[in-house]
Amino acid sequence: xxxxxxxxxxxxxxxxxxxxxxxxxxxxxxxxxxxxxxxxxxxxxxxxxxxxxxxxxxxxxxxxxxxxxxxxxxxxxxxxxxxxxxxxxxxxxxxxxxxxxxxxxxxxxxxxxxxxxxxxxxxxxxxxxxxxxxxxxxxxxxxxxxxxxxxxxxxxxxxxxxxxxxxxxxxxxxxxxxxxxxxxxxxxxxxxxxxxxxxxxxxxxxxxxxxxxxxxxxxxxxxxxxxxxxxxxxxxxxxxxxxxxxxxxxxxxxxxxxxxxxxxxxxxxxxxxxxxxxxxxxxxxxxxxxxxxxxxxxxxxxxxxxxxxxxxxxxxxxxxxxxxxxxxxxxxxxxxxxxxxxxxxxxxxxxxxxxxxxxxxxxxxxxxxxx
Amino acid sequence: xxxxxxxxxxxxxxxxxxxxxxxxxxxxxxxxxxxxxxxxxxxxxxxxxxxxxxxxxxxxxxxxxxxxxxxxxxxxxxxxxx
Ligand SMILES: Cc1cc2nc3c(=O)[nH]c(=O)nc-3n(C[C@H](O)[C@H](O)[C@H](O)COP(=O)(O)OP(=O)(O)OC[C@H]3O[C@@H](n4cnc5c(N)ncnc54)[C@H](O)[C@@H]3O)c2cc1C
Ligand code: FES
Numbered sequence: 001x002x003x004x005x006x007x008x009x010x011x012x013x014x015x016x017x018x019x020x021x022x023x024x025x026x027x028x029x030x031x032x033x034x035x036x037x038x039x040x041x042x043x044x045x046x047x048x049x050x051x052x053x054x055x056x057x058x059x060x061x062x063x064x065x066x067x068x069x070x071x072x073x074x075x076x077x078x079x080x081x082x083x084x085x086x087x088x089x090x091x092x093x094x095x096x097x098x099x100x101x102x103x104x105x106x107x108x109x110x111x112x113x114x115x116x117x118x119x120x121x122x123x124x125x126x127x128x129x130x131x132x133x134x135x136x137x138x139x140x141x142x143x144x145x146x147x148x149x150x151x152x153x154x155x156x157x158x159x160x161x162x163x164x165x166x167x168x169x170x171x172x173x174x175x176x177x178x179x180x181x182x183x184x185x186x187x188x189x190x191x192x193x194x195x196x197x198x199x200x201x202x203x204x205x206x207x208x209x210x211x212x213x214x215x216x217x218x219x220x221x222x223x224x225x226x227x228x229x230x231x232x233x234x235x236x237x238x239x240x241x242x243x244x245x246x247x248x249x250x251x252x253x254x255x256x257x258x259x260x261x262x263x264x265x266x267x268x269x270x271x272x273x274x275x276x277x278x279x280x281x282x283x284x285x286x287x288x289x290x291x292x293x294x295x296x297x298x299x300x301x302x303x304x305x306x307x308x309x310x311x312x313x314x315x316x317x318x319x320x321x322x323x324x325x326x327x328x329x330x331x332x333x334x335x336x337x338x339x340x341x342x343x344x345x346x347x348x349x350x351x352x353x354x355x356x357x358x359x360x361x362x363x364x365x366x367x368x369x370x371x
Numbered sequence: 372x373x374x375x376x377x378x379x380x381x382x383x384x385x386x387x388x389x390x391x392x393x394x395x396x397x398x399x400x401x402x403x404x405x406x407x408x409x410x411x412x413x414x415x416x417x418x419x420x421x422x423x424x425x426x427x428x429x430x431x432x433x434x435x436x437x438x439x440x441x442x443x444x445x446x447x448x449x450x451x452x453x
Contacts, residue, residue, distance in 0.1 A: 216426055216433050217408070217450075252408045293433050295423040 004030035004185040012040035015191030016149035017339035023159035034166040042300020051104040055357035061108040063337025079144035086224040089132040098135040173320040189322040208302040209262040217253035304328040312358040375443040393436040
Protein backbone atom coordinates (compact mmCIF):
# COMPACT_ATOMS: atom_id res chain seq x y z
CA UNK A 1 0.00 0.00 0.00
CA UNK A 2 1.05 3.55 -0.59
CA UNK A 3 1.37 5.59 2.57
CA UNK A 4 -1.98 5.59 4.37
CA UNK A 5 -3.92 8.78 5.00
CA UNK A 6 -5.04 7.58 8.41
CA UNK A 7 -3.80 4.84 10.77
CA UNK A 8 -6.62 3.48 12.90
CA UNK A 9 -5.46 1.64 16.03
CA UNK A 10 -8.08 -0.92 17.12
CA UNK A 11 -10.51 -2.97 15.03
CA UNK A 12 -13.38 -3.27 17.49
CA UNK A 13 -16.74 -1.88 16.42
CA UNK A 14 -15.51 1.72 16.78
CA UNK A 15 -12.23 1.37 14.85
CA UNK A 16 -13.93 -0.72 12.16
CA UNK A 17 -16.76 1.77 11.73
CA UNK A 18 -14.25 4.64 11.52
CA UNK A 19 -12.06 2.79 9.00
CA UNK A 20 -15.11 1.99 6.87
CA UNK A 21 -16.43 5.56 7.00
CA UNK A 22 -13.02 7.05 6.13
CA UNK A 23 -12.57 4.57 3.27
CA UNK A 24 -16.01 5.48 1.90
CA UNK A 25 -14.93 9.08 1.81
CA UNK A 26 -11.90 8.26 -0.29
CA UNK A 27 -9.14 7.96 2.31
CA UNK A 28 -6.60 5.15 2.53
CA UNK A 29 -6.66 3.51 5.93
CA UNK A 30 -4.13 1.31 7.75
CA UNK A 31 -6.04 -0.60 10.42
CA UNK A 32 -3.95 -2.08 13.23
CA UNK A 33 -5.29 -4.63 15.68
CA UNK A 34 -3.59 -7.02 18.07
CA UNK A 35 -6.24 -9.71 17.69
CA UNK A 36 -7.11 -9.81 21.40
CA UNK A 37 -10.78 -9.79 22.33
CA UNK A 38 -12.02 -6.34 23.33
CA UNK A 39 -15.32 -4.92 24.50
CA UNK A 40 -16.96 -5.59 21.13
CA UNK A 41 -16.47 -9.33 21.56
CA UNK A 42 -18.09 -9.23 25.01
CA UNK A 43 -21.14 -7.00 24.56
CA UNK A 44 -24.85 -7.56 23.98
CA UNK A 45 -25.19 -5.72 20.69
CA UNK A 46 -28.33 -3.86 21.67
CA UNK A 47 -28.91 -0.82 19.47
CA UNK A 48 -30.69 1.29 22.01
CA UNK A 49 -31.71 4.93 22.11
CA UNK A 50 -30.57 5.96 25.61
CA UNK A 51 -31.88 9.29 26.82
CA UNK A 52 -30.26 9.91 30.18
CA UNK A 53 -28.55 13.08 29.06
CA UNK A 54 -29.09 15.27 26.00
CA UNK A 55 -25.68 14.67 24.37
CA UNK A 56 -25.98 10.90 24.78
CA UNK A 57 -29.47 10.99 23.30
CA UNK A 58 -28.38 13.13 20.33
CA UNK A 59 -25.55 10.72 19.44
CA UNK A 60 -27.75 7.62 19.91
CA UNK A 61 -30.58 9.03 17.80
CA UNK A 62 -28.19 10.12 15.04
CA UNK A 63 -26.33 6.82 15.07
CA UNK A 64 -29.54 4.77 15.02
CA UNK A 65 -30.64 6.67 11.91
CA UNK A 66 -27.36 5.64 10.26
CA UNK A 67 -27.80 2.02 11.41
CA UNK A 68 -31.25 1.86 9.88
CA UNK A 69 -29.81 2.98 6.54
CA UNK A 70 -27.21 0.21 6.70
CA UNK A 71 -29.05 -2.82 8.04
CA UNK A 72 -30.71 -3.77 4.74
CA UNK A 73 -27.26 -4.37 3.23
CA UNK A 74 -25.90 -6.40 6.13
CA UNK A 75 -25.57 -10.18 5.64
CA UNK A 76 -27.48 -12.59 7.87
CA UNK A 77 -24.44 -13.32 10.07
CA UNK A 78 -24.60 -9.74 11.38
CA UNK A 79 -27.85 -10.92 13.06
CA UNK A 80 -29.75 -7.65 12.70
CA UNK A 81 -33.23 -7.84 14.18
CA UNK A 82 -35.64 -4.96 14.41
CA UNK A 83 -36.99 -6.07 17.78
CA UNK A 84 -37.49 -2.70 19.49
CA UNK A 85 -37.00 -2.24 23.22
CA UNK A 86 -39.60 -2.67 25.94
CA UNK A 87 -38.60 -0.66 29.01
CA UNK A 88 -40.27 -2.25 32.02
CA UNK A 89 -41.70 -0.48 35.06
CA UNK A 90 -41.67 -2.88 37.97
CA UNK A 91 -43.63 -0.57 40.28
CA UNK A 92 -46.12 2.27 39.78
CA UNK A 93 -43.57 4.93 40.69
CA UNK A 94 -41.41 3.93 37.72
CA UNK A 95 -44.18 4.90 35.32
CA UNK A 96 -43.07 8.51 35.81
CA UNK A 97 -39.65 7.46 34.46
CA UNK A 98 -41.35 5.97 31.42
CA UNK A 99 -43.20 9.22 30.78
CA UNK A 100 -40.05 11.32 31.14
CA UNK A 101 -38.20 9.03 28.79
CA UNK A 102 -41.01 9.24 26.29
CA UNK A 103 -40.90 13.03 26.29
CA UNK A 104 -37.13 13.13 25.92
CA UNK A 105 -37.20 10.65 23.05
CA UNK A 106 -39.97 12.62 21.35
CA UNK A 107 -37.83 15.76 21.52
CA UNK A 108 -35.13 13.87 19.58
CA UNK A 109 -37.75 12.63 17.10
CA UNK A 110 -37.37 9.06 18.34
CA UNK A 111 -40.70 7.26 18.41
CA UNK A 112 -41.92 5.62 21.61
CA UNK A 113 -45.22 4.70 23.22
CA UNK A 114 -46.40 4.05 26.77
CA UNK A 115 -47.63 0.50 27.30
CA UNK A 116 -50.17 -0.57 29.92
CA UNK A 117 -49.64 -3.49 32.29
CA UNK A 118 -52.19 -5.57 30.38
CA UNK A 119 -50.65 -4.85 27.01
CA UNK A 120 -47.22 -5.75 28.37
CA UNK A 121 -48.45 -9.22 29.29
CA UNK A 122 -50.17 -9.68 25.97
CA UNK A 123 -47.12 -8.83 23.90
CA UNK A 124 -44.57 -10.63 26.13
CA UNK A 125 -46.38 -13.52 27.84
CA UNK A 126 -43.26 -14.66 29.74
CA UNK A 127 -43.26 -11.47 31.84
CA UNK A 128 -44.59 -11.95 35.34
CA UNK A 129 -48.01 -10.66 36.37
CA UNK A 130 -48.12 -7.39 38.21
CA UNK A 131 -45.55 -5.26 36.38
CA UNK A 132 -46.78 -1.69 36.30
CA UNK A 133 -46.34 -1.00 32.58
CA UNK A 134 -43.65 0.16 30.25
CA UNK A 135 -42.41 2.09 27.27
CA UNK A 136 -42.05 0.62 23.79
CA UNK A 137 -39.29 2.03 21.56
CA UNK A 138 -39.83 0.43 18.13
CA UNK A 139 -36.73 1.88 16.44
CA UNK A 140 -34.24 -0.07 18.57
CA UNK A 141 -32.77 -3.37 17.43
CA UNK A 142 -29.94 -5.85 17.86
CA UNK A 143 -26.86 -6.91 15.90
CA UNK A 144 -23.94 -9.27 16.44
CA UNK A 145 -21.24 -6.63 16.72
CA UNK A 146 -18.09 -8.75 16.12
CA UNK A 147 -19.44 -9.84 12.73
CA UNK A 148 -20.61 -6.32 11.88
CA UNK A 149 -17.07 -5.08 12.60
CA UNK A 150 -15.55 -7.67 10.24
CA UNK A 151 -18.14 -6.92 7.58
CA UNK A 152 -17.53 -3.16 7.75
CA UNK A 153 -13.81 -3.76 7.20
CA UNK A 154 -14.57 -5.95 4.17
CA UNK A 155 -16.80 -3.21 2.75
CA UNK A 156 -13.80 -0.89 2.80
CA UNK A 157 -12.20 -3.09 0.13
CA UNK A 158 -8.66 -2.17 -0.87
CA UNK A 159 -8.90 1.20 0.83
CA UNK A 160 -8.41 -0.55 4.19
CA UNK A 161 -5.18 -2.47 4.77
CA UNK A 162 -5.05 -4.56 7.93
CA UNK A 163 -2.03 -5.02 10.16
CA UNK A 164 -2.00 -7.66 12.85
CA UNK A 165 0.12 -6.40 15.69
CA UNK A 166 0.26 -4.40 18.85
CA UNK A 167 0.82 -0.66 18.72
CA UNK A 168 3.41 0.06 21.39
CA UNK A 169 4.32 3.72 20.83
CA UNK A 170 2.82 6.81 19.30
CA UNK A 171 5.07 9.23 17.47
CA UNK A 172 4.08 12.36 15.58
CA UNK A 173 2.04 11.05 12.62
CA UNK A 174 3.36 7.56 13.15
CA UNK A 175 2.70 4.39 15.11
CA UNK A 176 5.30 1.87 16.15
CA UNK A 177 4.26 -1.79 16.40
CA UNK A 178 5.70 -4.42 18.74
CA UNK A 179 7.52 -6.16 15.87
CA UNK A 180 9.33 -2.94 15.02
CA UNK A 181 7.16 -1.94 12.05
CA UNK A 182 6.70 1.82 11.87
CA UNK A 183 3.56 3.01 10.10
CA UNK A 184 3.23 6.62 9.06
CA UNK A 185 0.23 8.68 7.95
CA UNK A 186 -1.16 12.20 8.08
CA UNK A 187 -3.37 11.25 11.00
CA UNK A 188 -3.45 8.57 13.70
CA UNK A 189 -6.81 7.64 15.20
CA UNK A 190 -6.86 5.79 18.52
CA UNK A 191 -9.85 3.44 18.76
CA UNK A 192 -8.23 0.87 21.00
CA UNK A 193 -10.52 1.17 24.02
CA UNK A 194 -8.94 0.95 27.47
CA UNK A 195 -5.48 0.37 25.98
CA UNK A 196 -5.42 4.08 25.09
CA UNK A 197 -4.48 4.84 28.72
CA UNK A 198 -1.12 3.13 28.22
CA UNK A 199 -0.45 4.55 24.77
CA UNK A 200 -1.27 8.10 25.88
CA UNK A 201 0.39 7.57 29.27
CA UNK A 202 -2.57 9.08 31.07
CA UNK A 203 -5.55 7.59 32.93
CA UNK A 204 -8.21 8.83 30.56
CA UNK A 205 -10.57 5.85 30.76
CA UNK A 206 -11.86 3.78 33.62
CA UNK A 207 -12.78 0.11 33.35
CA UNK A 208 -16.36 -0.88 34.18
CA UNK A 209 -16.65 -4.62 34.19
CA UNK A 210 -19.83 -6.28 33.01
CA UNK A 211 -20.93 -9.89 32.98
CA UNK A 212 -23.43 -11.68 30.80
CA UNK A 213 -25.05 -15.11 30.70
CA UNK A 214 -26.66 -16.94 27.79
CA UNK A 215 -29.18 -19.78 27.85
CA UNK A 216 -29.50 -22.89 25.75
CA UNK A 217 -31.64 -22.63 22.60
CA UNK A 218 -35.39 -22.71 23.19
CA UNK A 219 -38.32 -22.08 20.86
CA UNK A 220 -38.61 -18.28 20.36
CA UNK A 221 -40.78 -16.84 23.13
CA UNK A 222 -39.56 -13.27 23.57
CA UNK A 223 -40.00 -10.65 20.85
CA UNK A 224 -38.52 -7.44 22.26
CA UNK A 225 -35.33 -6.57 24.02
CA UNK A 226 -36.52 -6.26 27.63
CA UNK A 227 -34.81 -3.77 29.94
CA UNK A 228 -35.85 -2.51 33.35
CA UNK A 229 -36.53 1.22 33.54
CA UNK A 230 -34.15 1.59 36.45
CA UNK A 231 -31.34 0.61 34.03
CA UNK A 232 -30.25 4.13 33.16
CA UNK A 233 -29.82 5.15 36.78
CA UNK A 234 -27.80 2.06 37.60
CA UNK A 235 -25.80 2.22 34.37
CA UNK A 236 -24.68 5.76 35.10
CA UNK A 237 -23.93 5.34 38.78
CA UNK A 238 -20.35 6.42 39.21
CA UNK A 239 -19.56 4.14 42.12
CA UNK A 240 -20.39 0.76 43.57
CA UNK A 241 -21.52 -2.43 41.92
CA UNK A 242 -24.94 -2.62 40.34
CA UNK A 243 -27.17 -5.01 38.48
CA UNK A 244 -30.02 -4.22 36.11
CA UNK A 245 -32.27 -6.62 34.25
CA UNK A 246 -31.70 -6.77 30.52
CA UNK A 247 -32.82 -9.65 28.30
CA UNK A 248 -32.23 -10.14 24.60
CA UNK A 249 -33.69 -12.88 22.42
CA UNK A 250 -30.93 -14.01 20.05
CA UNK A 251 -31.90 -15.20 16.56
CA UNK A 252 -30.65 -18.68 17.60
CA UNK A 253 -33.41 -19.04 20.23
CA UNK A 254 -30.99 -18.32 23.06
CA UNK A 255 -31.73 -15.68 25.68
CA UNK A 256 -28.86 -13.33 26.50
CA UNK A 257 -29.06 -11.97 30.04
CA UNK A 258 -27.41 -8.88 31.46
CA UNK A 259 -26.05 -7.03 33.08
CA UNK A 260 -23.78 -5.90 35.86
CA UNK A 261 -21.44 -2.97 36.47
CA UNK A 262 -18.34 -3.19 38.59
CA UNK A 263 -15.61 -0.61 38.81
CA UNK A 264 -11.91 -1.31 38.83
CA UNK A 265 -12.15 -5.09 38.52
CA UNK A 266 -9.64 -5.49 35.69
CA UNK A 267 -9.59 -9.31 35.56
CA UNK A 268 -11.99 -11.43 33.51
CA UNK A 269 -13.12 -13.64 36.39
CA UNK A 270 -16.85 -14.24 36.91
CA UNK A 271 -18.23 -12.99 40.20
CA UNK A 272 -20.56 -15.81 41.20
CA UNK A 273 -22.51 -13.95 43.86
CA UNK A 274 -23.02 -11.04 41.48
CA UNK A 275 -24.10 -13.53 38.82
CA UNK A 276 -26.59 -15.01 41.28
CA UNK A 277 -27.97 -11.52 41.97
CA UNK A 278 -28.28 -10.91 38.23
CA UNK A 279 -30.12 -14.15 37.61
CA UNK A 280 -32.39 -13.60 40.60
CA UNK A 281 -33.25 -10.15 39.28
CA UNK A 282 -33.99 -11.65 35.87
CA UNK A 283 -36.40 -14.23 37.30
CA UNK A 284 -38.25 -11.39 39.04
CA UNK A 285 -39.23 -10.21 35.56
CA UNK A 286 -39.31 -13.54 33.68
CA UNK A 287 -40.05 -16.35 36.17
CA UNK A 288 -39.75 -19.18 33.64
CA UNK A 289 -36.04 -18.40 33.23
CA UNK A 290 -35.59 -20.48 36.39
CA UNK A 291 -36.42 -23.58 34.31
CA UNK A 292 -33.94 -22.78 31.54
CA UNK A 293 -30.27 -23.72 31.34
CA UNK A 294 -27.47 -21.21 31.20
CA UNK A 295 -24.74 -22.58 28.95
CA UNK A 296 -22.12 -19.81 29.02
CA UNK A 297 -21.19 -16.79 31.10
CA UNK A 298 -18.48 -14.25 30.38
CA UNK A 299 -17.22 -10.83 31.33
CA UNK A 300 -16.07 -7.74 29.47
CA UNK A 301 -14.71 -4.31 30.26
CA UNK A 302 -16.46 -1.12 29.24
CA UNK A 303 -14.20 1.89 28.77
CA UNK A 304 -15.76 4.82 30.63
CA UNK A 305 -14.76 8.47 30.38
CA UNK A 306 -15.09 10.82 33.35
CA UNK A 307 -18.36 12.36 32.10
CA UNK A 308 -19.82 9.22 30.50
CA UNK A 309 -19.60 10.59 26.95
CA UNK A 310 -17.18 9.35 24.29
CA UNK A 311 -14.10 11.30 23.23
CA UNK A 312 -14.43 12.00 19.50
CA UNK A 313 -12.08 14.30 17.66
CA UNK A 314 -8.57 15.68 17.63
CA UNK A 315 -6.28 15.45 20.64
CA UNK A 316 -5.94 19.04 21.84
CA UNK A 317 -2.14 18.88 22.06
CA UNK A 318 -0.68 16.31 19.72
CA UNK A 319 -0.95 17.31 16.07
CA UNK A 320 -2.38 14.63 13.85
CA UNK A 321 -3.57 12.51 16.78
CA UNK A 322 -7.30 11.73 16.92
CA UNK A 323 -9.39 9.90 19.48
CA UNK A 324 -12.50 7.70 19.23
CA UNK A 325 -12.63 6.36 22.77
CA UNK A 326 -14.74 6.01 25.93
CA UNK A 327 -17.98 4.57 24.55
CA UNK A 328 -18.69 2.67 27.73
CA UNK A 329 -21.88 0.62 27.42
CA UNK A 330 -23.11 2.18 24.19
CA UNK A 331 -20.31 1.70 21.67
CA UNK A 332 -22.22 -0.56 19.33
CA UNK A 333 -25.22 1.77 19.23
CA UNK A 334 -23.11 4.88 18.71
CA UNK A 335 -20.42 3.40 16.43
CA UNK A 336 -21.80 4.67 13.13
CA UNK A 337 -22.55 8.13 14.51
CA UNK A 338 -19.12 8.35 16.11
CA UNK A 339 -17.44 7.31 12.86
CA UNK A 340 -19.39 9.92 10.88
CA UNK A 341 -18.42 12.69 13.33
CA UNK A 342 -14.75 11.68 13.17
CA UNK A 343 -14.77 11.63 9.36
CA UNK A 344 -16.54 15.00 9.20
CA UNK A 345 -13.97 16.65 11.47
CA UNK A 346 -11.01 15.03 9.77
CA UNK A 347 -12.21 16.17 6.36
CA UNK A 348 -13.24 19.59 7.69
CA UNK A 349 -16.88 19.05 6.86
CA UNK A 350 -19.82 20.22 8.91
CA UNK A 351 -21.12 17.37 11.08
CA UNK A 352 -24.81 16.49 11.01
CA UNK A 353 -25.11 16.98 14.78
CA UNK A 354 -23.28 19.33 17.14
CA UNK A 355 -20.13 17.45 18.17
CA UNK A 356 -18.97 19.88 20.88
CA UNK A 357 -20.07 17.63 23.79
CA UNK A 358 -17.83 14.80 22.54
CA UNK A 359 -14.64 16.78 21.78
CA UNK A 360 -11.67 15.34 23.69
CA UNK A 361 -10.48 18.82 24.73
CA UNK A 362 -13.09 18.87 27.50
CA UNK A 363 -11.34 16.09 29.43
CA UNK A 364 -7.70 16.62 28.57
CA UNK A 365 -5.83 19.24 30.53
CA UNK A 366 -3.89 21.06 27.87
CA UNK A 367 -1.24 22.64 30.15
CA UNK A 368 -0.33 19.38 31.80
CA UNK A 369 0.11 17.51 28.57
CA UNK A 370 2.25 20.14 26.90
CA UNK A 371 4.43 20.76 29.96
CA UNK B 372 -26.02 -57.59 34.71
CA UNK B 373 -29.48 -56.00 34.90
CA UNK B 374 -30.66 -53.89 32.02
CA UNK B 375 -33.19 -51.08 31.72
CA UNK B 376 -35.19 -49.84 28.75
CA UNK B 377 -34.92 -46.26 27.50
CA UNK B 378 -35.99 -44.59 24.27
CA UNK B 379 -33.86 -42.37 22.09
CA UNK B 380 -35.91 -40.44 19.53
CA UNK B 381 -38.63 -43.04 19.95
CA UNK B 382 -36.25 -45.97 19.38
CA UNK B 383 -36.24 -48.47 22.24
CA UNK B 384 -32.87 -49.44 23.64
CA UNK B 385 -31.82 -51.80 26.45
CA UNK B 386 -28.83 -50.48 28.38
CA UNK B 387 -26.82 -51.52 31.41
CA UNK B 388 -27.73 -49.86 34.68
CA UNK B 389 -25.33 -47.07 35.58
CA UNK B 390 -24.29 -45.85 32.12
CA UNK B 391 -24.65 -42.22 31.12
CA UNK B 392 -27.01 -40.92 28.47
CA UNK B 393 -23.93 -39.96 26.44
CA UNK B 394 -22.77 -43.57 26.52
CA UNK B 395 -26.24 -44.74 25.47
CA UNK B 396 -26.23 -42.28 22.56
CA UNK B 397 -22.90 -43.66 21.36
CA UNK B 398 -24.47 -47.13 21.09
CA UNK B 399 -27.02 -45.95 18.51
CA UNK B 400 -26.52 -45.63 14.77
CA UNK B 401 -26.36 -41.82 15.08
CA UNK B 402 -23.83 -40.82 17.70
CA UNK B 403 -24.73 -37.12 17.68
CA UNK B 404 -26.79 -35.58 20.45
CA UNK B 405 -27.87 -32.31 18.92
CA UNK B 406 -27.69 -30.16 15.81
CA UNK B 407 -25.94 -26.80 15.87
CA UNK B 408 -27.60 -23.60 14.67
CA UNK B 409 -26.27 -24.29 11.18
CA UNK B 410 -27.56 -27.89 11.31
CA UNK B 411 -24.25 -29.61 12.03
CA UNK B 412 -24.24 -32.68 14.26
CA UNK B 413 -22.57 -32.23 17.67
CA UNK B 414 -21.40 -35.02 19.95
CA UNK B 415 -20.13 -35.12 23.54
CA UNK B 416 -16.73 -33.43 23.67
CA UNK B 417 -15.47 -32.88 27.20
CA UNK B 418 -17.59 -35.52 29.00
CA UNK B 419 -17.39 -33.51 32.19
CA UNK B 420 -20.19 -30.98 32.02
CA UNK B 421 -18.15 -28.02 30.78
CA UNK B 422 -18.46 -27.71 27.01
CA UNK B 423 -22.27 -27.99 26.82
CA UNK B 424 -21.97 -29.76 23.47
CA UNK B 425 -24.03 -32.78 24.63
CA UNK B 426 -27.38 -31.08 25.28
CA UNK B 427 -30.38 -33.37 24.78
CA UNK B 428 -33.97 -33.35 26.00
CA UNK B 429 -34.70 -35.91 28.70
CA UNK B 430 -38.39 -36.37 29.50
CA UNK B 431 -38.92 -32.93 27.99
CA UNK B 432 -36.24 -31.11 29.99
CA UNK B 433 -32.91 -29.96 28.54
CA UNK B 434 -30.03 -31.87 30.15
CA UNK B 435 -26.38 -32.68 29.57
CA UNK B 436 -26.06 -36.25 28.25
CA UNK B 437 -22.62 -36.72 29.81
CA UNK B 438 -23.84 -35.74 33.26
CA UNK B 439 -27.04 -37.78 33.37
CA UNK B 440 -27.32 -41.48 34.15
CA UNK B 441 -29.86 -43.58 32.30
CA UNK B 442 -32.97 -44.41 34.31
CA UNK B 443 -35.67 -46.92 33.42
CA UNK B 444 -38.19 -45.57 30.88
CA UNK B 445 -36.26 -42.37 30.21
CA UNK B 446 -37.29 -40.63 26.97
CA UNK B 447 -34.36 -38.96 25.32
CA UNK B 448 -34.67 -36.76 22.26
CA UNK B 449 -31.77 -35.32 20.31
CA UNK B 450 -32.36 -31.61 20.44
CA UNK B 451 -32.37 -29.18 17.57
CA UNK B 452 -34.22 -25.95 18.04
CA UNK B 453 -37.03 -27.27 20.19
C1 LIG C 1 -20.87 -6.64 29.09
C2 LIG C 1 -21.01 -5.56 28.06
C3 LIG C 1 -22.24 -5.35 27.43
C4 LIG C 1 -22.38 -4.36 26.45
N1 LIG C 1 -23.58 -4.23 25.82
C5 LIG C 1 -23.73 -3.28 24.85
C6 LIG C 1 -24.95 -3.11 24.16
O1 LIG C 1 -25.89 -3.89 24.35
N2 LIG C 1 -25.06 -2.11 23.24
C7 LIG C 1 -24.03 -1.26 22.97
O2 LIG C 1 -24.21 -0.36 22.16
N3 LIG C 1 -22.85 -1.40 23.60
C8 LIG C 1 -22.67 -2.39 24.52
N4 LIG C 1 -21.49 -2.51 25.18
C9 LIG C 1 -20.44 -1.55 24.91
C10 LIG C 1 -19.69 -1.85 23.65
O3 LIG C 1 -19.41 -3.23 23.59
C11 LIG C 1 -18.41 -1.02 23.63
O4 LIG C 1 -18.68 0.34 23.85
C12 LIG C 1 -17.73 -1.14 22.27
O5 LIG C 1 -17.56 -2.49 21.93
C13 LIG C 1 -16.40 -0.44 22.30
O6 LIG C 1 -15.76 -0.70 21.08
P1 LIG C 1 -14.29 -0.24 20.80
O7 LIG C 1 -14.05 -0.53 19.36
O8 LIG C 1 -14.08 1.14 21.31
O9 LIG C 1 -13.38 -1.13 21.75
P2 LIG C 1 -12.90 -2.69 21.64
O10 LIG C 1 -13.99 -3.55 21.15
O11 LIG C 1 -12.31 -2.97 22.95
O12 LIG C 1 -11.83 -2.61 20.50
C14 LIG C 1 -10.52 -2.19 20.70
C15 LIG C 1 -9.63 -3.07 19.86
O13 LIG C 1 -8.31 -2.54 19.91
C16 LIG C 1 -7.41 -3.60 20.11
N5 LIG C 1 -6.23 -3.03 20.74
C17 LIG C 1 -6.12 -2.54 22.00
N6 LIG C 1 -4.89 -2.07 22.21
C18 LIG C 1 -4.20 -2.25 21.05
C19 LIG C 1 -2.87 -1.95 20.66
N7 LIG C 1 -1.99 -1.35 21.49
N8 LIG C 1 -2.49 -2.28 19.40
C20 LIG C 1 -3.34 -2.87 18.54
N9 LIG C 1 -4.62 -3.16 18.87
C21 LIG C 1 -5.04 -2.85 20.11
C22 LIG C 1 -8.18 -4.57 20.98
O14 LIG C 1 -7.64 -5.86 20.95
C23 LIG C 1 -9.55 -4.50 20.37
O15 LIG C 1 -9.69 -5.39 19.28
C24 LIG C 1 -21.30 -3.52 26.13
C25 LIG C 1 -20.06 -3.74 26.74
C26 LIG C 1 -19.90 -4.75 27.68
C27 LIG C 1 -18.56 -4.97 28.31
S1 FES D 1 -19.69 -33.46 26.73
FE1 FES D 1 -19.08 -31.53 27.46
S2 FES D 1 -20.74 -30.99 28.72
FE2 FES D 1 -21.23 -32.99 28.12
